[in-house]
Amino acid sequence: MNAAPWIILFSPLIGAAMIVLATEKFKRISSYISVAAVAISFVLSVSVFRGEDGSAGFTWIDLGSFQVKIGYVINELTKLMLLVVSGVGLLIHIYSIGYMAEDKGRSRYFAGLSLFMFSMLGIVLANNFIMMFIFWELVGVSSYILIGHWFERSSAADAANKAFLVNRLGDFGFMLGILLVWNTTGSVMFDEIGQRWTSSATSPLVLTLAPLLIFCGAVGKSAQFPLHVWLPDAMEGPTPVSALIHAATMVAAGVFMLARTFFLFVPSVTALNVVLWIGLLTSLLAALMATQQDDIKRVLAYSTLSQLALMIAAMGLEAPQAGMFHLFTHASFKALLFLGAGSVIIGLHHEQNIWQMGGLRQKMPVTFWTFLVGTLALIGCPPFAGFWSKDGILAAALGHQNIPAFIAIACVTFLTAYYMSRLFVVTFFGETRSDTAAHAHESPMVMTIPLVLLAIPSTIAGFPAVVSIFYKVPEHEGAVAAVVVSSIAFLTGAISGFLLYREKAKDPIDIPLFENRFYIDQMYEVLVKWTQDLLANVSGFVDRWIIDGGFVRGTGRAAWGFGFALRFLQIGNLQAYAFLFGVGVVLLLYFILFGAS
Amino acid sequence: MVTLNDYLIASGLLFAVGFAGVLLRRNIIIIFMALELMLNAANLSLVGFSRYNVQNGLPDYNAQVLVFFIITVAAAEVAVGLAIIVALFRAKQTTHLEDLNTLKF
Amino acid sequence: MSPFLFWIFVAIMLVFAIGVIANRSPVASALSLVVSFLALAGLYVSLDAFFLGAIQVLVYGGAVMVLFLFIIMLLDLKAERMRKVNSAAVLGGLVVILLFVKILFDVSYGFQGGVAQFPALTQTPQGDAWYIGMTLFRQYNLPLQVVGTLILVASIGVVILSKRELK
Numbered sequence: 001m002n003a004a005p006w007i008i009l010f011s012p013l014i015g016a017a018m019i020v021l022a023t024e025k026f027k028r029i030s031s032y033i034s035v036a037a038v039a040i041s042f043v044l045s046v047s048v049f050r051g052e053d054g055s056a057g058f059t060w061i062d063l064g065s066f067q068v069k070i071g072y073v074i075n076e077l078t079k080l081m082l083l084v085v086s087g088v089g090l091l092i093h094i095y096s097i098g099y100m101a102e103d104k105g106r107s108r109y110f111a112g113l114s115l116f117m118f119s120m121l122g123i124v125l126a127n128n129f130i131m132m133f134i135f136w137e138l139v140g141v142s143s144y145i146l147i148g149h150w151f152e153r154s155s156a157a158d159a160a161n162k163a164f165l166v167n168r169l170g171d172f173g174f175m176l177g178i179l180l181v182w183n184t185t186g187s188v189m190f191d192e193i194g195q196r197w198t199s200s201a202t203s204p205l206v207l208t209l210a211p212l213l214i215f216c217g218a219v220g221k222s223a224q225f226p227l228h229v230w231l232p233d234a235m236e237g238p239t240p241v242s243a244l245i246h247a248a249t250m251v252a253a254g255v256f257m258l259a260r261t262f263f264l265f266v267p268s269v270t271a272l273n274v275v276l277w278i279g280l281l282t283s284l285l286a287a288l289m290a291t292q293q294d295d296i297k298r299v300l301a302y303s304t305l306s307q308l309a310l311m312i313a314a315m316g317l318e319a320p321q322a323g324m325f326h327l328f329t330h331a332s333f334k335a336l337l338f339l340g341a342g343s344v345i346i347g348l349h350h351e352q353n354i355w356q357m358g359g360l361r362q363k364m365p366v367t368f369w370t371f372l373v374g375t376l377a378l379i380g381c382p383p384f385a386g387f388w389s390k391d392g393i394l395a396a397a398l399g400h401q402n403i404p405a406f407i408a409i410a411c412v413t414f415l416t417a418y419y420m421s422r423l424f425v426v427t428f429f430g431e432t433r434s435d436t437a438a439h440a441h442e443s444p445m446v447m448t449i450p451l452v453l454l455a456i457p458s459t460i461a462g463f464p465a466v467v468s469i470f471y472k473v474p475e476h477e478g479a480v481a482a483v484v485v486s487s488i489a490f491l492t493g494a495i496s497g498f499l500l501y502r503e504k505a506k507d508p509i510d511i512p513l514f515e516n517r518f519y520i521d522q523m524y525e526v527l528v529k530w531t532q533d534l535l536a537n538v539s540g541f542v543d544r545w546i547i548d549g550g551f552v553r554g555t556g557r558a559a560w561g562f563g564f565a566l567r568f569l570q571i572g573n574l575q576a577y578a579f580l581f582g583v584g585v586v587l588l589l590y591f592i593l594f595g596a597s
Numbered sequence: 598m599v600t601l602n603d604y605l606i607a608s609g610l611l612f613a614v615g616f617a618g619v620l621l622r623r624n625i626i627i628i629f630m631a632l633e634l635m636l637n638a639a640n641l642s643l644v645g646f647s648r649y650n651v652q653n654g655l656p657d658y659n660a661q662v663l664v665f666f667i668i669t670v671a672a673a674e675v676a677v678g679l680a681i682i683v684a685l686f687r688a689k690q691t692t693h694l695e696d697l698n699t700l701k702f
Numbered sequence: 703m704s705p706f707l708f709w710i711f712v713a714i715m716l717v718f719a720i721g722v723i724a725n726r727s728p729v730a731s732a733l734s735l736v737v738s739f740l741a742l743a744g745l746y747v748s749l750d751a752f753f754l755g756a757i758q759v760l761v762y763g764g765a766v767m768v769l770f771l772f773i774i775m776l777l778d779l780k781a782e783r784m785r786k787v788n789s790a791a792v793l794g795g796l797v798v799i800l801l802f803v804k805i806l807f808d809v810s811y812g813f814q815g816g817v818a819q820f821p822a823l824t825q826t827p828q829g830d831a832w833y834i835g836m837t838l839f840r841q842y843n844l845p846l847q848v849v850g851t852l853i854l855v856a857s858i859g860v861v862i863l864s865k866r867e868l869k
Contacts, residue, residue, distance in 0.1 A: 572700025575791065578619050582798040589805050599708045599748075600817050602810045607712045607745070609806035611719055613799050618723030620795035623785070626728050626774060630735050633766070634719055637742055640758075648749040654824030658837045661754055661830070665838065668761050669849050673856035675766050679773045680863035686777050687866070693785075 005072040008044045012037045016114035027106040034110035035093045042086040049079045073127035081124045084331045088248045091450040096240040098446035116142035129178045129188040140167045147237040159233035166230040170220015177213030194263045211264040211271040222254025222308050225282040235297040239342030248331035255311045259320045276316025280408045283309035287415035292515040295352050296341045319396035326389035333377035336454035340371040347440040359432040363440045370451040377458040379417040380490045388462030394482035410489045417493025425501045604645035612638035623694040636671050640664045715741035727781045728774045736767050753831040
């Protein structure tokens with residue numbers, strides 16, 4: 001059996017165990033252990049990439065009719081995703097050494113990061129639903145641990161709770177979907193389900209319902225509407241965490257899962273449409289919300305939401321390859337942008353409001369240039385990577401003859417360019433708007449080298465020559481029209497953003513609806529409170545009146561009542577006794593002599 | 598011709614009269630006398646059955662011996678009961694049943 | 703015994719029994735009870751239980767009723783004054799009595815053996831006193847002794863119960 005996939009999977013786990021058990025106090029050693037574990041995984045991922053496809057596994061729990069198998073499947077999708085996860089992960093681990101240099105909880109942080117790598121690699125390698133679900137939940141736990149790393153801040157602790165609970169909602173639907181698929185096909189292995197699905201799923205209800213339920217998991221994990229509310233709050237965690245988990249890998253797990261189980265979606269047009277329109281809706285909403293945010297990490301978070309939604313929409317357009325291509329490029333440039341933002345934040349001593357920044361072009365040159373590369377890649381400027389992948393999605397929309405989707409994606413492209421240029425101009429150009437900005441300096445090399453390394457794939461990963469090494473992206477018709485429209489969209493967006501925000505000291509446009517994120521959080525709060533109050537009242541009523549009053553006190557009262565009634569039989573009246581005696585005798589005679597009726 | 602059923606009915610009616618006396622009168626002495634009526638009703642039916650079960654040409658004397666015992670015990674019971682009533686009368690100066698009742702409700 | 707005589711005795715017995723429970727005066731009740739016992743003794747004789755008839759008159763009429771009258775005279779009981787009648791109790795009592803009588807009649811008319819004539823007595827050479835005596839002293843000797851002891855105990859009890867408090 002090929003040992004490489006197992007080593008890839010378990011090396012970060014062993015690293016986490018070592019940190020937790022042994023090197024808690026030795027923070028530097030913990031960080032090195034963690035980086036080493038990920039490096040091992042990365043090197044082996046490269047070798048797996050150049051190796052053969054395959055699949056293997058063992059049975060972990062065997063209860064006769066119920067078996068949980070742990071195994072891996074290596075195919076094109078797995079190889080690509082392994083590279084992305086371990087590669088980006090390695091760079092972020094190195095960056096973290098610099099970013100968290102003065103943090104007291106460094107060991108805990110690196111242990112959490114290693115646990116996360118273990119869980120994410122488990123999702124990538126999984127060859128059956130149950131294993132994927134186990135690691136799915138583990139990823140949620142790691143995210144909770146890492147978001148709440150600075151748990152002394154109540155906002156961080158609340159954000160961690162929110163992330164976990166909202167994820168749980170999605171996971172509930174996911175679990176129902178897994179059970180439904182299992183019940184229909186009798187198996188949880190992806191290859192077996194793939195063979196049996198169209199023949200065993202005969203009722204149209206199951207054909208539509210199963211993929212939709214599975215999609216719930218993606219809605220939760222990849223933060224689609226209506227479960228998107230946790231991702232912006234997750235920015236409370238350290239910036240490398242935001243880069244790794246909430247930009248490049250964990251949130252991409254939903255898209256990955258959809259690609260892995262795409263055979264479930266193909267037969268059902270309804271499911272595909274639902275996926276498409278949730279993706280488009282989330283994308284537009286997030287892009288609108290991003291145009292009014294003042295926190296550098298929040299803008300990037302909404303941008304992540306928007307781009308993820310584009311990948312999901314690509315799935316809905318029956319173009320999983322386009323979606324995975326965009327995931328691949330997005331992982332590199334979004335991680336780059338987040339790490340760049342982290343560099344800015346550290347340089348300004350943890351200042352995150354963009355209106356307190358400005359003029360950093362001269363003060364932090366490496367950060368400036370790499371951030372520029374990332375921005376250009378994100379908005380889809382050729383020849384950077386984002387241009388190719390976003391075009392792939394636009395072309396898929398045209399190829400599917402879905403004009404509303406095409407227009408929506410074009411609008412999103414415009415908005416993306418607008419808010420990213422707003423962010424870039426306000427942060428790096430103009431005069432410095434605060435003292436901390438005036439005293440900023442470039443970050444240490446341990447942080448800038450990963451930035452440069454990430455800028456390389458952001459630049460070249462889109463070229464067809466490069467892509468064909470890793471991946472096959474099918475041709476779509478109408479690719480030319482897509483190029484034209486997307487170019488017009490991003491150019492207008494970028495130019496309008498640049499002109500509006502140049503040389504400004506505060507935000508000239510103020511749209512409260514976008515700034516307050518369409519008030520969705522407030523609506524949820526009211527809804528949750530209302531539901532809880534209702535449940536509490538019903539339970540209280542049942543407890544007080546039915547259980548306590550009816551059963552408990554009722555039994556007591558009934559016993560007392562009986563006693564009270566029977567008391568009248570014994571009041572000392574001799575003749576009453578004789579009377580009752582006589583009644584008893586008569587009844588007894590009647591029943592004995594003439595039989596009970 | 599008189600049959601056993603006639604004797605049994607006579608015995609039953611006598612018993613009913615005695616029982617009515619126990620239930621409806623409130624003087625202790627009268628109640629006691631009604632009690633004697635009930636005992637005698639039982640005696641009458643016993644004697645009737647004794648005459649009915651003839652063995653070897655003789656009535657079944659076991660029942661008559663039982664009647665003998667019943668009469669004896671009834672006499673002893675009357676003696677003791679009346680002694681109690683006398684003691685009660687000395688304490689309460691009344692033979693009315695309701696006045697003799699001291700059990701609280 | 704001819705049915706005519708039988709029913710006369712039964713009538714006397716029942717009428718005077720009702721007289722026992724219906725009379726206001728205790729003395730009248732006691733005397734009615736005596737007459738009822740005499741009629742009952744007559745019924746015993748009609749059943750060829752001569753010894754028992756004699757015992758009934760002697761013991762009941764001669765000892766028990768004398769004791770009753772003695773106590774009534776001792777306590778100087780007057781006729782009972784009418785008190786408020788609890789009609790519900792009276793009604794209930796009457797219902798129970800009537801039900802009992804009804805069951806009685808149902809049982810009797812269901813008892814098939816009871817309509818046969820009494821079997822004939824073929825031999826009573828010694829008279830039934832002899833037979834009762836023999837049965838009593840042979841088969842029921844122990845119960846006899848026990849009853850004797852019972853009477854002794856009852857006599858002692860009576861003496862103790864009716865003692866006045868010793869000052």
